[in-house]
Amino acid sequence: MSFSKSLKNKAQKVWEDGYNHPFVQELGKGTLDKEKFKFYLLQDYLYLLEYSKVFAAAILKAEDEDMLARLSSILHSTLVDEMQVHREYMKEFGIKKEEVENVKASLFSRAYTSNMLAVAQKGGLVEILATVFPCAWTYCDYGKRLKEQYKDNLEDNFYKSWIEMYSGEAFEQSFEWFYDAVDKLVENKTQKEKEKIEEIFISSVEFEYMFWDMAYKKEMSYNLSK
């Protein structure tokens, strides 16, 4: 198995715990409390703005034209396509753009994005790809599995557009080049360097788990709701 594909196995427990988290499962069934989803939506909107900056940092470190094009394309599709689904749900909830501007990122969300941005500043391109890889890969995996597991109720599910977007081909295509890119970039890395890359990847899978948990509890800060 290639290095990139093996990364998921290294984080297997938390990866599965993320899929089985009540937030994800209830979203799949369509029973998730809308207030919890609204909390998630706003936090995720702010998260995606920071996530986009991580790709901007990666662009500065890219050496070849293909890589520059791929990174700028995923940056664009995050801001335009992925966030469009967020904007549509916001419209449905009657949330105006000015309201989003007044939302504060939760303590946990800031911890997650600060970690990614720190990796982006200190690391090279492969470390940056390792920190963002779980963000794309877990969502794609969970989206596809939810779509299959709850296919009988999908039509009536309020969260259908969310599931359709993350299980869709366009989302998968936006990042599937990561596998080969990571494998190429680790070719001359030492065992120790590869272990560090694995650690970065696993941390992001853990952060992803905690993001669902934070949203489910609507936790803005330590031990506080709202």
Ligand SMILES: Cc1ncc(CN)c(N)n1
């Ligand atoms: C927290 C988080 N992680 C990942 C994704 C998918 N780009 C997202 N929308 N939000």
